[in-house]
Amino acid sequence: xxxxxxxxxxxxxxxxxxxxxxxxxxxxxxxxxxxxxxxxxxxxxxxxxxxxxxxxxxxxxxxxxxxxxxxxxxxxxxxxxxxxxxxxxxxxxxxxxxxxxxxxxxxxxxxxxxxxxxxxxxxxxxxxxxxxxxxxxxxxxxxxxxxxxxxxxxxxxxxxxxxxxxxxxxxxxxxxxxxxxxxxxxxxxxxxxxxxxxxxxxxxxxxxxxxxxxxxxxxxxxxxxxxxxxxxxxxxxxxxxxxxxxxxxxxxxxxxxxxxxxxxxxxxxxxxxxxxxxxxxxxxxxxxxxxxxxxxxxxxxxxxxxxxxxxxxxxxxxxxxxxxxxxxxxxxxxxxxxxxxxxxxxxxxxxxxxxxxxxxxxxxxxxxxxxxxxxxxxxxxxxxxxx
Numbered sequence: 001x002x003x004x005x006x007x008x009x010x011x012x013x014x015x016x017x018x019x020x021x022x023x024x025x026x027x028x029x030x031x032x033x034x035x036x037x038x039x040x041x042x043x044x045x046x047x048x049x050x051x052x053x054x055x056x057x058x059x060x061x062x063x064x065x066x067x068x069x070x071x072x073x074x075x076x077x078x079x080x081x082x083x084x085x086x087x088x089x090x091x092x093x094x095x096x097x098x099x100x101x102x103x104x105x106x107x108x109x110x111x112x113x114x115x116x117x118x119x120x121x122x123x124x125x126x127x128x129x130x131x132x133x134x135x136x137x138x139x140x141x142x143x144x145x146x147x148x149x150x151x152x153x154x155x156x157x158x159x160x161x162x163x164x165x166x167x168x169x170x171x172x173x174x175x176x177x178x179x180x181x182x183x184x185x186x187x188x189x190x191x192x193x194x195x196x197x198x199x200x201x202x203x204x205x206x207x208x209x210x211x212x213x214x215x216x217x218x219x220x221x222x223x224x225x226x227x228x229x230x231x232x233x234x235x236x237x238x239x240x241x242x243x244x245x246x247x248x249x250x251x252x253x254x255x256x257x258x259x260x261x262x263x264x265x266x267x268x269x270x271x272x273x274x275x276x277x278x279x280x281x282x283x284x285x286x287x288x289x290x291x292x293x294x295x296x297x298x299x300x301x302x303x304x305x306x307x308x309x310x311x312x313x314x315x316x317x318x319x320x321x322x323x324x325x326x327x328x329x330x331x332x333x334x335x336x337x338x339x340x341x342x343x344x345x346x347x348x349x350x351x352x353x354x355x356x357x358x359x360x361x362x363x364x365x366x367x368x369x370x371x372x373x374x375x376x377x378x379x380x381x382x383x384x385x386x387x
Contacts (some may be wrong), residue, residue, distance in 0.1 A: 016218075016233035017269045021370045023363035025352025031345035035355040038280050040257060041210050043132060046070030047341055048274070048356060049327065050259065052219075052284035053160060055079040055137035056094075056314075059087070060125045065292045065323050067131020068292025074282075075159055077145050078081035080367065081231035083112040087294070094314065095296035102314040106300060119145060120138045127153055128307045136160045139168065139176040146184055158191040162224055163216055165195075166203035178207040194261055196237040201244035201258070211257040213242045213282060218263025220285035221311055222301045234263040235276055242360065244276020266336030267343025274344065275351070275362040286337055289320040334341055 002010040051058050051073035051149040053068050058066075058073045059081055066073035076189020080087040090109055097105045125148075126133040134156035137145040140157045149157055159181070168175045182190050192204050204212050217224035217231030225231040232240075241258045249255045257279035264270050264283055273281050288299035300314040320326065320338065331341030336343060353359035378384040 012236075014233045014236035015366065017067050017263065017272050017366050018233055018371050019233075019366060020235055020364050021367040022272060022275050022347065022351055023365055024350050025362065027352040029349040029352060029354065031342070031349040034345055034348040034353065036341070036344055036348070038257065040072075040156065040191070040280075042187060043180060043189065045072060045280075047327070048278075048280035048344075049270070049340065050074060050134075050280060050282040051287045052261070052282050053079075053158060054284050054288070054299065054301070055081065055091075056288050056299040057284050057293050058287075059294040060122055060129075062287075062290070062292045062294060062323070063126045063133070064129030064131055067126070067129065067326060069327055071327070072132060072134050072156065073287075074156070075122060075126065077119055077135050077137045077149070078114065078141070080109065082114050082118045083110070084115075085115070085118065091294050091296060094299045094300070097314070102300075106314065110348075114141075114319040116144075116148060119148045119365075122154035123149060123154050127155075132156060134158060139164065140173050141177055142181055143184070146181055150185060150188060154188060156189050156191060157185055158193075158213075160191075160193050160213060163194060163196075163230070164192050164204070165200050166207055178204070178209060182208040191259070193259070195241065196232040198240045198244045201241045202248060205244070205248045205252075205254075205256050209256065211259055211279075212241065212257050213251055213261040214238050214278070215261040215263060219261075219301060220265070220299065220315060220317070222262065234260060234273065238273055238276040240276050245277070267334055267340045268347070270340055271344055271347035272364075274348075274356060274359045275364060277360050279356060283340075284341070285315070285317055286326060287323065289317045289337075290326055291319060291321060292323045293319075 002012050005011045037046050049071045051077040053074035058075050063073040070138040080090050122198050123133045132155035135149050135154055136158040138161050139159055146157050171227050190208040191211040192209045194215050195201055195212055196216050214237050218234050237262045245256055245258050245318050258279040259282050260273040261279045261282040285299050295321045298314055299317050326338050327341050329342050331338035348359050351362040
């Protein structure tokens with residue numbers, strides 16, 4: 001419901017993960033009996049979790065590890081892995097840079113031209129591990145990189161920018177035709193993002209995309225909301241995208257998954273995203289803490305390297321443990337940032353949801369006190385939910 005924020009100026013109230021809670025169902029299920037698998041085009045994945053196309057999160061080794069565990073990691077074709085034949089030294093420099101020079105260093109490092117020969121090389125290395133290869137490109141390079149990626153045998157192609165819409169007007173760049181790009185890719189799933197509105201989702205569905213990424217500015221290393229003031233909290237954005245998906249499916253008979261991208265720090269956030277209608281989630285900062293992540297305990301936003309208006313920053317997240325433990329446990333800390341799959345299974349069991357689609361119907365309450373109610377000692381001692 002819209003509220004007035006000034007004379008004849010209305011604004012809609014929007015909600016984030018910390019402001020809602022899920023209600024237990026009338027029936028509870030054994031967590032081991034729930035089905036958390038999902039599909040993207042002709043591909044089926046055992047767990048509905050993707051790793052973000054960020055250089056501090058995904059390289060070839062991480063993509064292989066994620067794929068073998070049932071998830072999907074997206075490699076950034078605009079990043080260090082395709083600019084440098086041997087990115088190890090570059091990643092070391094970023095991780096060791098002082099905070100006050102980290103952004104300028106990243107800007108300089110990303111001035112190195114992309115080497116197209118490395119695109120096929122990285123994709124081939126991921127596929128050699130026996131897992132699906134997914135890559136990401138900005139719209140301006142999507143047509144060229146999609147052709148190269150397809151030739152190398154890519155399994156999923158992602159077109160990603162801060163905001164992507166069907167129509168892009170520019171005197172500098174020719175507009176990207178998503179419909180034509182989909183024809184080039186054929187049966188290779190095309191994922192496009194990011195979006196936060198019902199109308200934008202409908203437009204992208206009509207262009208033939210196979211999934212959309214939902215979220216503008218919620219990521220731990222993203223500064224978009226502060227720099228340009230744009231963004232919608234993830235609960236509202238996900239619900240709006242899910243409504244668009246369901247309306248489009250009802251009218252056209254084609255189900256287009258939505259993927260909530262960013263803003264999830266703990267397992268409870270993942271559970272809430274799915275309950276709000278997400279078919280899968282994309283996560284960055286949590287996985288940047290994995291032993292297998294290339295960032296050495298650091299994580300930086302995709303737009304950190306922008307020369308004129310960086311909309312990301314480098315943050316220290318530390319190294320928590322192996323990727324397998326972050327996904328499946330055992331959890332060694334109590335804040336919900338480990339064993340994400342276990343958290344989702346338990347939440348679905350408590351809500352009585354046998355699969356992802358049923359979890360979309362879980363009852364949700366607005367609960368701004370959910371993070372603090374009864375947690376006085378945790379907050380005072382900075383443990384558990386009080387950190």
